[in-house]
Amino acid sequence: MTEERFWLLFSARLSGEATPEELAELEVFLQENPDAHLRTGMIENIWSVNPPLSEDYKEAAFNKHLQRMSNHFSEPVLQYESEASEEPVIEKKPRRVIYRVIGWVSAVAAACVLGWYAYCYFPFASEDVNTAQAQNTVSTKKGSKSKIQLPDGTQVWLNADSKITYNENFQDKLREVQLSGEAFFDVVRDESRPFIIHTNVIDVKVLGTAFNVRSYADEKNTETSLIRGSVEITLRNNPDKKIILKPNDKLIVDNTEAKAETASADIAPDKHRSNRSSLLTLRKVSFKENESGALETLWVKNKLAFDKEPMEDIALKIERWYDVKVIMPDDRIRKTEYSGIFENENLEQLMEALQLTGNFHYRINKKEVTIWP
Amino acid sequence: MKAYKELYYQLFDGLHRFSYSMVRSKEVAEEIVSDVFIKLWQIRARLGEIGNLKVYVYTITKNFSLNYLQRTYKNAPVSIEEVEVEPIVEMRNPEELFISAEIMQTIRQAILQLPPQCRLVFQLVKEDGLKYKEAAEVLNISALTVRNQLAIAIRKLGETLPAPVQKLIPATKLFSAS
Known part of the structure; x- marks a missing residue:
């Protein structure tokens, strides 16, 4: 066998492309030349090693990619694609693909033009145009959380049992989303297009900042906690009243009061919990030692936190976090306050820990937790 | 979206490496791969029509990389044969292979001295x-050429390795009671 033939067969074997005849031929040669084994063995070693990039690197690259992709669709220019389509020829129906891509682009262009006309000529109907538009909805079930990125790059962490909705025209003039439940927003700054979050009782308008909004329909209050930047909050029933928050401010709006809102909205400085009946309460976000973030945002880091909260509020949080039902047949336990931060604890561990600090009994039966004094 | 992410994770390594060997910048290669995937997203409804997806994505990656080079450098190469290719033969842990760092260096050198097309193959x-x-389609050459080029590469590699007499792991080391 010539040297050349040997390497040809050997490389074909390495890449799994050798025919059975070729394999046999190589085998015979190697048996007759045992020395060659050492060399081939070493190359085989080198061949088989193929360390993949780390998952972290891929993850980061993928996130960056999603960001670029969303930017791209607002301003579609592929950076490295030349004007003339450099599509490789696809075996089947190659032309069609190219035309269809063009078709797709022009369809989008046409839609944009039409949208603009509709907007210009039917200003009064614009509301209808908006509602007729396709909506994107992201929602989470009880017991699960999610993180999403909006087309403008804004990051949203969605807590359990929450829903966020935005229109297809999200990026046009305003960046508007509808929220029910709890979400932490890290908004990309864009002064020309304010970011507005609509909830049942308040609208939160921001430019670029990070903050948490908690607005569950079954809770007493709607809370907005600002981490950095600034936000402007208006009550849906009283749009003239604007409240500006500064970093580490937390605004609590009483849901029932807000719905029966009269024009006289006053901010009551936080005195005590008994002051619940006032419509608006302004206080500071809470920090705990050894925790880097504000208590209000710890859920983003998968930590369940309570800060002197009555059991009835805690029960709601537990129900969402673990997707269970909490039953308190005896009312006395409802108002007892508890604090604590729990990370990666399961329901049993959490209940066990809470029980250590307070006088109550509990029983877990599948998806039902019963608590009594 | 889940399938899309999986596809990305599956192909990223290879495409990034392929692009990097031409553009020689991790960041640019990453952007090129990103562009390739934007493209895939745009035509996602028609992916079924593509005969061999792997060949397809490698080919777009090649085209985008060449476009980048043409745009960035004055005397840019117009075809793949002219591209200075830097292959990344990653071997994280030479000890695992019982190969000394010195030999590793020799191997890298050997690969670097291969003609560009041979390296890409x-x-x-x-x-x-x-x-x-598949490689033939991506590089626009015949399968026979791929076969021959690979044999050349492997032969060069084999010739740089130490003489066969030298045993890799002394048997005594393997079997002696420690």
Whole structure:
């Protein structure tokens, strides 16, 4: 066998492309030349090693990619694609693909033009145009959380049992989303297009900042906690009243009061919990030692936190976090306050820990937790 | 979206390496791969019409990389044969292979001295596990050429390795009671 033939067969074997005849031929040669084994063995070693990039690197690259992709669709220019389509020829129906891509682009262009006309000529109907538009909805079930990125790059962490909705025209003039439940927003700054979050009782308008909004329909209050930047909050029933928050401010709006809102909205400085009946309460976000973030945002880091909260509020949080039902047949336990931060604890561990600090009994039966004094 | 992410994770390594070997910048290669995936997203409804997705994405990656080079450098290469290719033969832990760092260096040198096309063939077939036919399509050459080029690469590699007499692991080391 010539040297050349040997390497040809050997490389074909390495890449799994050798025919059975070729394999046999190589085998015979190697048996007759045992020395060659050492060399081939070493190359085989080198061949088989193929360390993949780390998952972290891929993850980061993928996130960056999603960001670029969303930017791209607002301003579609592929950076490295030349004007003339450099599509490789696809075996089947190659032309069609190219035309269809063009078709797709022009369809989008046409839609944009039409949208603009509709907007210009039917200003009064614009509301209808908006509602007729396709909506994107992201929602989470009880017991699960999610993180999403909006087309403008804004990051949203969605807590359990929450829903966020935005229109297809999200990026046009305003960046508007509808929220029910709890979400932490890290908004990309864009002064020309304010970011507005609509909830049942308040609208939160921001430019670029990070903050948490908690607005569950079954809770007493709607809370907005600002981490950095600034936000402007208006009550849906009283749009003239604007409240500006500064970093580490937390605004609590009483849901029932807000719905029966009269024009006289006053901010009551936080005195005590008994002051619940006032419509608006302004206080500071809470920090705990050894925790880097504000208590209000710890859920983003998968930590369940309570800060002197009555059991009835805690029960709601537990129900969402673990997707269970909490039953308190005896009312006395409802108002007892508890604090604590729990990370990666399961329901049993959490209940066990809470029980250590307070006088109550509990029983877990599948998806039902019963608590009594 | 889940399938899309999986596809990205599956192909990222290979495409990034392939692009990097031409553009020689991790960041640019990353952007090129990103562009390739934007493209895939745009035509996602028609992906079924593509005969061989792997060949398709490698080919777009090649085209985008060449476009980048043409745009960035004045005397840019117009075809793949002219591109200075830097293959990345990553071997994280030479000890695992019982190969000294010195030998590793020799291997890298040997690969660097291969003609560009030969290097790309080596990389596509070895690192990315492309079939001869697939690599041929991507590089726009015949499968026979791929076969021959790979043999040349492997031979060069074999010739740089130490003489066969030298045993890799002394048997005594393996079997002596420690």
